[in-house]
Amino acid sequence: MQVTMVVNDEEVTREIEGRLLLVHFLRDHLALTGTHWGCDTSNCGTCVVWLDGEPVKSCTVLAAMAGGHEVRTVEGLEQGGELDPVQKGFVECHGLQCGFCTPGMMMTARALLDRNASPSEGEIREAISGQICRCTGYSTIVRSIQWAAAEEAGTRTTTADAASAADVPTTADSGSAS
Amino acid sequence: MTTVAGSPVTEFENNDQKPVGHGRMLRKEDPRFVRGRGRYVDDVQLPGMLHLAILRAPMAHARIVSVDTSLAEAHPKVKLVVTGAMLAEKGLAWMPTLSNDVQAVLATDKVRFQGQEVAFVVAEDRYSARDALELIDVEYEMLDPVVDVRKALDPAAPVIRDDLDGKSDNHCFDWETGDAEATEDVFARADVIVSEDIVYPRVHPAPMETCGSVADFDAVDGRLTLWSTTQAPHAHRTLYAIVAGLPEHKIRVISPDIGGGFGNKVPIYPGYVCSVVGSLLTGKPVKWMEDRSENLTSTGFARDYVMRGEIAATRDGRILGIRTNVLADHGAFNGTAAPVKYPAGFFGVFTGSYDIEAAYCKMTAVYTNKAPGGVAYACSFRITEAVYLVERIVDCLAYELDMDPAELRLRNFIQPEQFPYTSKTGWVYDSGDYEPTMRLSMELAGYGELRREQEEKRARGELMGIGVSFFTEAVGAGPRKDMDILGLGMADGCELRVHPTGKAVVRLSVQTQGQGHETTFAQIVSEETGIPPSDIDVVHGDTDQTPFGLGTYGSRSTPVSGAAAALVARKVRDKARLIASGMLEVPATDIEWTKGSFHVKGDPSASVTIQDIAMRAHGAGDLPEGIEGGLEAQICYNPENLTYPHGAYICVVDVDPGTARVTVRRFVAVDDCGTRINPMIIEGQVHGGLTDGVGMALMEMIAFDEDGNCLGGSLMDYLIPTALEVPDWETGFTVTPSPHHPIGAKGVGESATVGSPPAVVNAVVDALKPFGVRHADMPLTPSRVWEAMQGRPMPPI
Numbered sequence: 001m002q003v004t005m006v007v008n009d010e011e012v013t014r015e016i017e018g019r020l021l022l023v024h025f026l027r028d029h030l031a032l033t034g035t036h037w038g039c040d041t042s043n044c045g046t047c048v049v050w051l052d053g054e055p056v057k058s059c060t061v062l063a064a065m066a067g068g069h070e071v072r073t074v075e076g077l078e079q080g081g082e083l084d085p086v087q088k089g090f091v092e093c094h095g096l097q098c099g100f101c102t103p104g105m106m107m108t109a110r111a112l113l114d115r116n117a118s119p120s121e122g123e124i125r126e127a128i129s130g131q132i133c134r135c136t137g138y139s140t141i142v143r144s145i146q147w148a149a150a151e152e153a154g155t156r157t158t159t160a161d162a163a164s165a166a167d168v169p170t171t172a173d174s175g176s177a178s
Numbered sequence: 179m180t181t182v183a184g185s186p187v188t189e190f191e192n193n194d195q196k197p198v199g200h201g202r203m204l205r206k207e208d209p210r211f212v213r214g215r216g217r218y219v220d221d222v223q224l225p226g227m228l229h230l231a232i233l234r235a236p237m238a239h240a241r242i243v244s245v246d247t248s249l250a251e252a253h254p255k256v257k258l259v260v261t262g263a264m265l266a267e268k269g270l271a272w273m274p275t276l277s278n279d280v281q282a283v284l285a286t287d288k289v290r291f292q293g294q295e296v297a298f299v300v301a302e303d304r305y306s307a308r309d310a311l312e313l314i315d316v317e318y319e320m321l322d323p324v325v326d327v328r329k330a331l332d333p334a335a336p337v338i339r340d341d342l343d344g345k346s347d348n349h350c351f352d353w354e355t356g357d358a359e360a361t362e363d364v365f366a367r368a369d370v371i372v373s374e375d376i377v378y379p380r381v382h383p384a385p386m387e388t389c390g391s392v393a394d395f396d397a398v399d400g401r402l403t404l405w406s407t408t409q410a411p412h413a414h415r416t417l418y419a420i421v422a423g424l425p426e427h428k429i430r431v432i433s434p435d436i437g438g439g440f441g442n443k444v445p446i447y448p449g450y451v452c453s454v455v456g457s458l459l460t461g462k463p464v465k466w467m468e469d470r471s472e473n474l475t476s477t478g479f480a481r482d483y484v485m486r487g488e489i490a491a492t493r494d495g496r497i498l499g500i501r502t503n504v505l506a507d508h509g510a511f512n513g514t515a516a517p518v519k520y521p522a523g524f525f526g527v528f529t530g531s532y533d534i535e536a537a538y539c540k541m542t543a544v545y546t547n548k549a550p551g552g553v554a555y556a557c558s559f560r561i562t563e564a565v566y567l568v569e570r571i572v573d574c575l576a577y578e579l580d581m582d583p584a585e586l587r588l589r590n591f592i593q594p595e596q597f598p599y600t601s602k603t604g605w606v607y608d609s610g611d612y613e614p615t616m617r618l619s620m621e622l623a624g625y626g627e628l629r630r631e632q633e634e635k636r637a638r639g640e641l642m643g644i645g646v647s648f649f650t651e652a653v654g655a656g657p658r659k660d661m662d663i664l665g666l667g668m669a670d671g672c673e674l675r676v677h678p679t680g681k682a683v684v685r686l687s688v689q690t691q692g693q694g695h696e697t698t699f700a701q702i703v704s705e706e707t708g709i710p711p712s713d714i715d716v717v718h719g720d721t722d723q724t725p726f727g728l729g730t731y732g733s734r735s736t737p738v739s740g741a742a743a744a745l746v747a748r749k750v751r752d753k754a755r756l757i758a759s760g761m762l763e764v765p766a767t768d769i770e771w772t773k774g775s776f777h778v779k780g781d782p783s784a785s786v787t788i789q790d791i792a793m794r795a796h797g798a799g800d801l802p803e804g805i806e807g808g809l810e811a812q813i814c815y816n817p818e819n820l821t822y823p824h825g826a827y828i829c830v831v832d833v834d835p836g837t838a839r840v841t842v843r844r845f846v847a848v849d850d851c852g853t854r855i856n857p858m859i860i861e862g863q864v865h866g867g868l869t870d871g872v873g874m875a876l877m878e879m880i881a882f883d884e885d886g887n888c889l890g891g892s893l894m895d896y897l898i899p900t901a902l903e904v905p906d907w908e909t910g911f912t913v914t915p916s917p918h919h920p921i922g923a924k925g926v927g928e929s930a931t932v933g934s935p936p937a938v939v940n941a942v943v944d945a946l947k948p949f950g951v952r953h954a955d956m957p958l959t960p961s962r963v964w965e966a967m968q969g970r971p972m973p974p975i
Contacts, residue, residue: 017305024304033221034214036437038386039470043893046386074214087212091204094862098692099211100386100437106212125901132893134386134438135692137865138901 003067007032008076016063022056023047025063026073034074034103038132045131048104049073055111057130074103077110085148086110095144097135104131109145118149198773199705200921202858205697206711207690216435219390222405224463227392228257230456231307232449232466233297233314234476235289238325238547238886239336240318242288242296249313250299255306257460259314260452261297262286270455272341273421276445276663277521279512280341281550283448288321290338290510291549292888293475295448300456300464323547323886324348327484327507327975330544338510338545348545350508355526356538356603364499364536368490372574377955378563379974380482380507380548380880381873382474382890383555384898385691387437389477390467391450393457402457403430406450409439409689410729413666415721417446422454433719439691440870441554444515444731445478475891478515478551479880482507483563484975487571495581497590499536500529502567506543506552507975513550515731516559517661517668523559524652524820526603530568531612531650531824532590537602547886556867556931558653558732565649569936570953573646573943577952583646583940584625588616591648598819598917605652607822608916608924609852615912616648619826619848622910628830636948641833645941646826649933653925654737654821663728667816670734671725672742674703674750675810678796680789682709684746686718687727688739693927694859695735699743701855702921706747707754708774708788725812733925736855737916742815744920749811754791757809760802761786761794821916821924823851827868829937833945838964840942842872846908847934851926852915860926865907867930873899875938879957879974 004013007030014029026032026049037059038046047058050072077084086109089095096102105128112119112127119127124145125138133141150156210216247259262284265271272280285296297314301307322336329335330348339345365371391406402424408414411431419426436443449466456464468477484505490498506522508514516523522541529537553559572590576583591612592599599607620626628644635642658667673685684703690696695718700711717723727739751771758776759766762784769776777785786794795801795809830844847864854860877897880890890896915922935956942958943951946966954966955974965972 019305027220028223028304031223032214033218034216036218036387037220038388038437039893041470041892041894044386044470074212078213083212090212091208094205094858096208096211097694097862097866098386098436098438099207099216100218100692102211103214121906129900129902132386132898132900134384134440134869134898135866136862137867137869137907138904139865139907140862142901142906 001064003064005066005068006070008072018062018064020063022058022061022063022066026058032073032075036100036103038100043132046101046104048107048131050107050111055108074106077106084110085151086113086145089144089148089151093140093144093147095136095141101131101133105133105141109148112145113149113152117153198708198710200701200853200855203697203701203711203856205694206700207694207696218387218435218437219392219405219407220467222392222465224392224394227463227465228300228302228456228460229304229307230298230300230453230464230466231304231311232295232452233311234472235285235292235294235296237289237318237320238292238323239321239338240289241321242285243317243319245297246315247297250310253301253306253310253313255302256299256310257302258300258456259297260284260455265455270422270451273446273451274417274664275511275513275550276515277512278518278664281511281513283451287341291547292886293472293549298452298456300460325546325882325884325886327505327544327546330546338547350512350543350545351521353522353541354539357536358538360536361499361501361538365490365501368498369493370491370575370578371488372571372578373486373488374571374574374953375973376485376487376567376570376953377973377975378481378483378485378566379956380479381555381878382479382880382896383440383442384474384896385438385440385442388468388470388473389443389447389449390465391453392463392465393453394463395457395461397461401428401430402454403432404454405432405434407436407443408433409443409691409731411689411719411721412687412726413663413728414446416666417664418454421451431721433689436689436691440556441480441731442478443691444554445513447477471892474880474896475888476549478513478554479509479549480551480555480557481563482552485567487567489571489575491575495579495586495589497532497534497575499534500568500571501537502528502539504539504541506541507546507548508543508552509546509548509550511550514552516553517655517663519660520559523553525560525564527561527601527605527650527652528564528567529601529603530565531592531648533592533596534602548882556870556928558651558928558932559655561651562932562935565932566936569647569649570939573940574952584616584620587646587648588613606819607650608819608918609914610650610822610824611912611914612648612824615824615848615850616826618910618912619828619846622848622908623828623844623846625828639835641835641945643831643833643941643943643945645829645831645937645939645944647933647937647940648826650822650824651929651932652820652822653733653928654817655732655734656820657818658816666728668728669814669816670727670739670742671812671814672739672746673725673810673812674746676750676792678793680709680792681713683715683717684743685724686716686739686743687725688730688735689719690730693730693735693863694856698855698859699740702740702743703747706744707751733927736923737821737919737925738815738817740923741817741920742813745815746811746813749813750809753805753809753811754788756802756805757791757795758786761791818918821852821919823849823924823926823929825849825929825933827933827937829941831938831941831945833942833963838960838967840876840958840963842905842938844908845905847930848910848912849926849929850912850914851929852913852919852924853922854911854913855923861909863927864909864930867928868907868934869899869904870931871934872904872938875935875956876958881974
């Protein structure tokens with residue numbers, strides 16, 4: 001069957017099997033390999049992308065179901081050569097190690113901040129609870145998302161105690177929510 | 179200064195003193211990962227690439243009567259179907275394991291664990307390959323499985339390894355350490371002896387990226403390129419040469435970005451070999467990528483030690499001796515990754531951080547109808563088990579003596595002046611100053627206040643527990659006279675090449691799986707040479723491009739390869755000094771090194787930078803007598819000892835009296851790994867390991883039913899902590915350098931995984947003190963805690 005969808009603002013049309021999972025469509029057919037595949041029971045969330053702005057686990061969506069819809073992946077987070085504050089936050093606060101869960105985590109974080117500009121620690125943990133990270137122990141991911149929220153609100157300040165955020169000068173380009 | 183795109187960000191804790199080198203620095207790896215531009219094995223796409231899927235045994239123990247592949251072969255998209263019988267014809271049905279045992283690549287005679295590899299299919303795409311598995315018809319004759327490790331040596335138990343000549347039981351090996359007689363003696367004169375059966379259940383490292391490979395055999399020049407999820411690419415290359423009979427110089431193993439390893443990616447798995455065979459037979463690149471269930475059921479498990487721990491002490495809390503008897507479940511093949519002379523890894527460090535009079539361990543390892551493995555999941559070669567044993571049994575002693583567990587530990591620590599300290603099992607601890615580390619942890623936790631809070635809560639019927647764990651690790655395998663993997667000495671190479679413009683490339687034999695080597699190794703070289711980290715590229719994971727060495731596991735990168743990086747940089751610096759002497763026209767002995775440049779003693783204005791020297795080394799004009807052009811060096815570093823980092827952990831839990839659910843409220847971790855190369859990265863390593871510890875203590879277990887069915891074979895049952903099950907971590911550090919390491923640095927990556935499970939379990943048991951509970955086994959799920967509260971603690975296996 002033929003499927004047409006918009007992926008990262010670009011319309012794509014491909015011939016696919018009806019059973020093809022969206023995660024494999026993105027990875028194998030479009031070579032968008034930032035989205036990962038970490039389990040077979042829909043638990044790990046390394047495959048999270050947006051379907052019409054909503055985070056979904058792309059291992060649990062058929063590519064055919066995305067036909068006529070808009071998909072955004074980690075490759076579509078950066079806008080105009082400028083990293084999203086969430087991406088910057090993960091770098092600044094050491095919110096990643098092996099990097100395998102990172103794309104999915106960041107897509108969820110971006111979606112969270114779009115609807116709640118200053119989430120509490122509990123709200124952040126709840127938001128990413130459908131996603132497993134084996135490296136970071138989550139604290140620095142929480143800090144990364146807080147960093148991005150503060151960056152967008154223009155309220156980020158240097159704090160002496162948080163090693164993750166120490167001595168990081170505010171950059172001029174505190175972009176708005178995408 | 180802070181830029182994320184393009185150039186890496188550099189910033190340091192002490193900017194004035196440390197223009198380059200050790201200190202907090204953001205990672206060079208991150209710019210590609212946050213853009214989705216990492217390159218992991220499953221991202222590799224090659225022209226004409228085919229996909230491989232493996233048919234696995236549905237039961238734990240059965241004889242293979244017949245395998246019919248005709249329907250699968252008739253599938254229009256299938257290119258190849260291979261059975262164990264076909265591999266046997268080529269002599270490839272069995273392969274050596276890292277423990278000098280053998281493991282079936284594809285089963286020929288019988289299957290020995292559920293999930294074992296039986297046949298494989300190569301097809302045009304991954305979906306068709308899976309389809310074709312359904313078309314293979316295998317007839318099995320069921321055999322009784324051996325599941326309970328305690329019954330494996332029963333005379334009536336079915337023999338699992340009838341492939342081994344003359345094998346008539348399920349005995350794998352015996353091992354002992356320490357002095358049995360001296361230990362008897364101290365136990366005979368002890369005031370108090372405490373015995374406890376302590377199980378460290380089977381768990382699984384479960385990296386987010388599963389195992390996989392892409393094999394590409396080029397028949398024209400006879401070269402095999404293998405992208406694979408390996409923590410030890412050079413060791414793998416040598417083993418492929420041995421297994422497949424290919425010449426080693428024609429094998430290129432590439433370990434690209436790895437989505438976490440945690441020890442899971444040290445062994446060679448049948449799937450890798452199958453992809454190589456698939457490519458050899460089809461002449462096309464062949465990709466194998468296992469799914470999560472395959473990863474959990476068939477790749478290297480961790481732990482599975484059933485231990486009897488015994489501790490002898492005086493009434494006032496002086497520990498005299500520790501004795502243990504261990505039954506080790508190794509599964510169907512002994513695939514344990516450990517230095518050859520250490521079949522039980524470094525379990526011998528079970529005497530922990532305490533100065534005791536005698537110790538003894540007797541271990542028996544057995545085969546069962548389960549997947550192979552044992553050493554994985556940040557265990558530092560069985561030190562997780564050793565530390566769990568000692569830290570649990572010391573707490574049992576504190577319970578019996580009704581003594582505060584922190585106080586009991588403080589009374590028995592090895593003292594700083596005793597280092598280097600030879601333990602009663604022969605391990606030479608390099609350095610340590612334990613009390614300040616313990617005191618700092620107690621101070622950060624507010625230990626006294628916590629105990630008061632606990633008392634108040636107990637009075638109200640609330641269940642709060644405080645768990646203490648103090649551990650000494652042993653990492654950095656290891657001295658080549660003692661340590662080798664299948665005959666390969668555990669040294670590590672390093673090469674450093676400085677380009678004419680002063681930029682450099684350093685090539686490592688170890689392989690990061692997220693630990694940040696691309697950043698920290700640039701920092702090590704930067705600290706020694708003065709070249710900024712942003713000007714130093716770190717190359718790793720490609721056996722054609724990097725020097726030989728044994729890879730990353732056992733927290734050995736910093737102790738061994740990190741030492742190599744520092745020493746190779748000093749070698750380059752030494753040569754730079756000679757070139758500088760020519761440039762400054764003074765004898766080399768009249769030159770002083772300050773970070774990044776040489777200058778004439780007493781005349782700082784007469785100086786040349788390392789960059790000037792690099793250009794001169796490659797440029798026209800004379801060099802001093804006897805000096806070759808270029809500025810580079812190589813080294814193979816053979817460590818003289820392991821490094822022994824330590825740490826003090828305190829965990830606070832609340833247990834719901836109604837549901838028995840455990841909540842980890844706080845966790846304080848103070849680690850001492852000597853010189854700290856990048857504090858930010860160490861903190862992240864510790865956080866990750868603490869999460870492992872909470873997972874193992876409360877949630878994780880690979881269980882089996884009596885038929886040998888794996889009950890933890892997916893993330894539906896194998897529970898890994900999410901952000902909701904762990905607290906915000908609190909960390910601190912002390913610094914006790916390793917005296918024998920060139921920069922005083924010890925390994926640290928596994929410390930938290932090693933040190934945290936006993937802290938969590940000690941906390942839960944402490945919470946259950948009102949119920950008279952002295953021990954309960956992991957995982958402390960609500961149902962298991964509930965049973966313990968009812969006075970019915972059950973071993974998990």
